[in-house]
Amino acid sequence: xxxxxxxxxxxxxxxxxxxxxxxxxxxxxxxxxxxxxxxxxxxxxxxxxxxxxxxxxxxxxxxxxxxxxxxxxxxxxxxxxxxxxxx
Amino acid sequence: xxxxxxxxxxxxxxxxxxxxxxxxxxxxxxxxxxxxxxxxxxxxxxxxxxxxxxxxxxxxxxxxxxxxxxxxxxxxxxxxxxxxxxx
Numbered sequence: 813x814x815x816x817x818x819x820x821x822x823x824x825x826x827x828x829x830x831x832x833x834x835x836x837x838x839x840x841x842x843x844x845x846x847x848x849x850x851x852x853x854x855x856x857x858x859x860x861x862x863x864x865x866x867x868x869x870x871x872x873x874x875x876x877x878x879x880x881x882x883x884x885x886x887x888x889x890x891x892x893x894x895x896x897x898x899x
Numbered sequence: 900x901x902x903x904x905x906x907x908x909x910x911x912x913x914x915x916x917x918x919x920x921x922x923x924x925x926x927x928x929x930x931x932x933x934x935x936x937x938x939x940x941x942x943x944x945x946x947x948x949x950x951x952x953x954x955x956x957x958x959x960x961x962x963x964x965x966x967x968x969x970x971x972x973x974x975x976x977x978x979x980x981x982x983x984x985x986x
Contacts, residue, residue: 825956832960844967848959868955869912872935873919875962879969880931886973893980 825849826864851875912936913951938962 821838822831823845832841852871856862862870908925909918910932919928939958943949949957 825960828953828956830953830956830960832957836964840964840967844960844964847967848956848963851963852959865952865955866915866917868952868959869915869917869935869939872938872955872959872962873912873917873931875959875966876935876938877923877927877931879962879966880927880934882966882969882973886969886976889973889976889980893976 826852826867848875913939913954935962 821841908928
């Protein structure tokens with residue numbers, strides 16, 4: 813992959829601009845950014861006194877938790893397929 | 900679920916302490932925190948000039964991206980199972 817294949821997309825998250833450099837399509841980057849923005853907003857609603865850094869770290873923790881749980885579900889699903897195919 | 904069922908676990912992420920309140924087992928919360936800490940470290944290695952807030956937001960973006968991609972994979976896998984069962 814060359815430097816030219818990379819896209820630069822500017823998104824707003826929690827009232828700040830971020831330029832995301834990568835190979836993902838713009839609509840995907842915007843979707844990710846809007847979900848992060850939404851999650852930050854939700855966490856802030858529950859903990860009004862958090863500064864932006866803590867809010868962002870807790871948002872990352874929350875997303876990572878979702879990711880790990882889904883990974884377990886994925887592994888289970890894959891396991892059940894393999895079991896069926898063995899029969 | 901009552902208040903008593905909730906656990907309070909203190910973890911260190913990027914040299915700050917966070918108390919995570921929830922219903923997850925301690926080892927799961929510690930794993931999630933260590934993965935976020937590791938991801939923040941990796942992103943910082945690639946962008947040495949980021950302040951902690953931006954670093955944390957980009958870590959959240961990164962984790963959310965991983966989550967969405969896995970969600971797509973999960974949906975594909977589920978789709979392929981349903982297809983097989985329809986046959």
